[in-house]
Amino acid sequence: MTKKILYSSQQKYLDSLQPESEPLLKEMEEFAYERQIPILSKAAADFLEQTILIHRPKRVLEIGMAIGYSSIRIARSLRGKGMLDTIELSKDNFKIAQEFISRSGNEDKINIIEGDALEILPTIKDKYDFIFIDADKEDYEKLFYYSLLLLNKRGVMFIDNLLWHGYTASKNIPAKYKNSTEYIRKFNKLFVSQKVLKTTILPVGDGIGLGIKLD
Ligand SMILES: C[S@@+](CC[C@H](N)C(=O)[O-])C[C@H]1O[C@@H](n2cnc3c(N)ncnc32)[C@H](O)[C@@H]1O
16 A cells, blocks of 8 residues: 655565565455555565564554554564554454454454544553554654553554655645645654654655664
8 A cells, every 4th residue: 555655776676575475464465455445565564573573572552453464463473472452443444354363363362442542542551562553644643642651661662654655755745645744744853852762763664663662
């Protein structure tokens, strides 16, 4: 779904090296593409899994599950008793995700919560080692501040779409992306200025914000 943000020959070369996804993930990628449901790019999902494998979190929170593609990617990289809580607003997506997650065999590692993360996050008492934010862009600031309170020290914040199809770094923005681009630009400044996080924004997929909560 995500448009490329880099058009160089290096990007084409890297894409050509990417192995094909395994059958269920490939089916989900095609399903999302056909129905125009935005999910992580393969490169960003690979990076997400690598980050999980390195950090070995026990408790992960995902905000914005869609059809469960990133949820399955996270769950299959969890080790030991690692668990994922994932929040999804759309009833339709919720049902589709349940089906895919059950087919993936990872349902025992994924706790799906239906509802609005803006209402659910303030009620959560537990803390997380890893939080992945991938919901509506205009809500990023609020979701981020709630998440920061729920993140353990040395925990990881992983945020998608910070290059927003390349528009955050562009002068020519189509009318329908103007507002969302402004939200993300404002959010990016806020994100990198956090004193409690060591942050970086990486040109992976649609732009990944990575923040580690300092001791
Ligand atoms: C970009 S998609 C998530 C894609 C998914 N993370 C993946 O890569 O497979 C964003 C999802 O966030 C959900 N969403 C948006 N705002 C939300 C909110 N406030 N609370 C919970 N879910 C929300 C939307 O319904 C949509 O399914």
